[in-house]
Amino acid sequence: MEQLGFFDIPSPCLGICKTDNRGYCLGCMRSRDERFHWQQFTDAQKLEVIRLCKRRRRSRQLALLKAQKAHLQQQRNELNGSLDFGETDE
Numbered sequence: 001m002e003q004l005g006f007f008d009i010p011s012p013c014l015g016i017c018k019t020d021n022r023g024y025c026l027g028c029m030r031s032r033d034e035r036f037h038w039q040q041f042t043d044a045q046k047l048e049v050i051r052l053c054k055r056r057r058r059s060r061q062l063a064l065l066k067a068q069k070a071h072l073q074q075q076r077n078e079l080n081g082s083l084d085f086g087e088t089d090e
Helices: 032-036 042-080
Strands: none
Touching: none
């Protein structure tokens, strides 16, 4: 017997309920359809949605880290370009 039948799979909702520019909830990372149809999904479908949400969250975090790294690199380049070490004739 499959053990999933013994436990209800809770919604991953965090109560933030705002969407990003791609339509994913900023809290749980579910799409609009995934949020609206959660109660009709089978346990297997719910687990798949949760897996997708985790993957979306990791992708978002990686994109944010890459953007931060690029911003820091740009700041370093700007600072290094404005430094005047002056050449000395010795």
